[in-house]
Amino acid sequence: MNAARQNEQSIFHTFFKYVSSNVLGMIGFSCYILADVFFIARGIGADALAALNLTLPAYNLMNGIGLMIGMGGAARYSLSSTRPDSDTHRTAFTHALLLAALCALFFSFAGAFCSEEISAILGADHDTIGYASDYIRILLLFSPLFLGNNLLLCFVRNDGAPRLSMAGMLIGSLANIVLDYLFVYPMNMGMKGAALATVLGSSLTVVILCTHFFTKKNQLKFTLKGFHPSFLQKIIANGFTSFVIEAASGFTIFIFNLQLIRYLGNTGVSVYGIICNTALVVICLCKGIEQAAQPILSINHGAGLSSRILKVQSLSLKTSVIICTLPVLLGLFVPNLFTYIFLEPTSEILTLAAPAIRIYFTGFLFLGINMVFICYFQSVAKSVQSLSLCLLRGCILVVAFVYILPVFFGSTGIWLAFPAAEFLTMIVGICFYRQDLKAY
Numbered sequence: 001m002n003a004a005r006q007n008e009q010s011i012f013h014t015f016f017k018y019v020s021s022n023v024l025g026m027i028g029f030s031c032y033i034l035a036d037v038f039f040i041a042r043g044i045g046a047d048a049l050a051a052l053n054l055t056l057p058a059y060n061l062m063n064g065i066g067l068m069i070g071m072g073g074a075a076r077y078s079l080s081s082t083r084p085d086s087d088t089h090r091t092a093f094t095h096a097l098l099l100a101a102l103c104a105l106f107f108s109f110a111g112a113f114c115s116e117e118i119s120a121i122l123g124a125d126h127d128t129i130g131y132a133s134d135y136i137r138i139l140l141l142f143s144p145l146f147l148g149n150n151l152l153l154c155f156v157r158n159d160g161a162p163r164l165s166m167a168g169m170l171i172g173s174l175a176n177i178v179l180d181y182l183f184v185y186p187m188n189m190g191m192k193g194a195a196l197a198t199v200l201g202s203s204l205t206v207v208i209l210c211t212h213f214f215t216k217k218n219q220l221k222f223t224l225k226g227f228h229p230s231f232l233q234k235i236i237a238n239g240f241t242s243f244v245i246e247a248a249s250g251f252t253i254f255i256f257n258l259q260l261i262r263y264l265g266n267t268g269v270s271v272y273g274i275i276c277n278t279a280l281v282v283i284c285l286c287k288g289i290e291q292a293a294q295p296i297l298s299i300n301h302g303a304g305l306s307s308r309i310l311k312v313q314s315l316s317l318k319t320s321v322i323i324c325t326l327p328v329l330l331g332l333f334v335p336n337l338f339t340y341i342f343l344e345p346t347s348e349i350l351t352l353a354a355p356a357i358r359i360y361f362t363g364f365l366f367l368g369i370n371m372v373f374i375c376y377f378q379s380v381a382k383s384v385q386s387l388s389l390c391l392l393r394g395c396i397l398v399v400a401f402v403y404i405l406p407v408f409f410g411s412t413g414i415w416l417a418f419p420a421a422e423f424l425t426m427i428v429g430i431c432f433y434r435q436d437l438k439a440y
Helices: 002-043 046-079 087-113 115-121 129-141 143-158 162-184 190-214 230-263 265-303 306-333 336-342 347-361 363-379 383-409 412-437
Strands: none
Touching (some): 002 046, 046 190, 046 230, 129 143, 143 190, 143 265, 265 336, 265 347, 306 336, 306 363, 336 347
């Protein structure tokens, strides 16, 4: 009995040690998003906010690639931690770093030569294309920093330094907020200034994380000994779910933007800018729980300790529900709070935003549960289940609903698409999880 209680306390302590660090770190990352939204909306205007929202799918794609490499490589690193002399453990960081560098070349080229074309594809019109292309050009040109940020956060955390990851995110975020204010207001640099503030904040995070390489804890080495291109495929396969989560989020924003332009014009996109950027913060908090659980689940799965896996999963679900309840309650009872934070709204925006926020925010509870299930299946190497849930919530159901529901409910159907897709995905996730529990 005492041994069981100690085991439970050990899991509880380890989980919340990682959760506290990761959630605080992801709050810091959320401030990257919110600072740009706040200063662009307040300092430049509603069209600039709409343009920022139109560029988010490109950011999601780039961030998804970074998370795929970082999460995929770091998970392989953790799974091999019981065999520190294996090729997998020694070269995981090297493989991930080289893959990130290759992807960064592609994004930088696109930013240098195709920013206006990308903005037009994403839905920018004559009112928004100037803002959108300015922002996306800088974002993509400096993709090596963003990809390196994701890579280092995952590996440094899994190499036993979650607090350094948290510190890097928080300090970089604070720098981004200060620089956003300076570049947008006193220096009047517009969208270019907001993008540069994000780049410099990310640069500071990378510098802080690099200090890990000079500590005694560091086990991350760059070595080409044991390098093999086939291992790149393993990193991609292991982290593909993380990519799908992020890319699907961008794809959802893209589809929503197209439908909103069709039904409500740029005003609808501006309102959605408030909603989806708040949603990205909630997703970041859920990712904090996911990133806390992932190394613990992977290590215990590798050791065959099923009771510890179930305990971590229970803690993850409870924590996720608690965290996601707050924005749901705020959205239901004080929906205009979010509108006034980001804009000086017109009566048209207020009339549109309040019911949209109430409907959309109810989906956050289901989102949090789905993220826990996806993390669980990814961590225990059940890629079919995790990928299925990602595709359901991020592509299949939400796209179906965003086109079908407006036929019956008008523009209200667009806002209903998100909670409907998340709810049905949760039902499928529960079925998958119950089936998997039979193995224990």
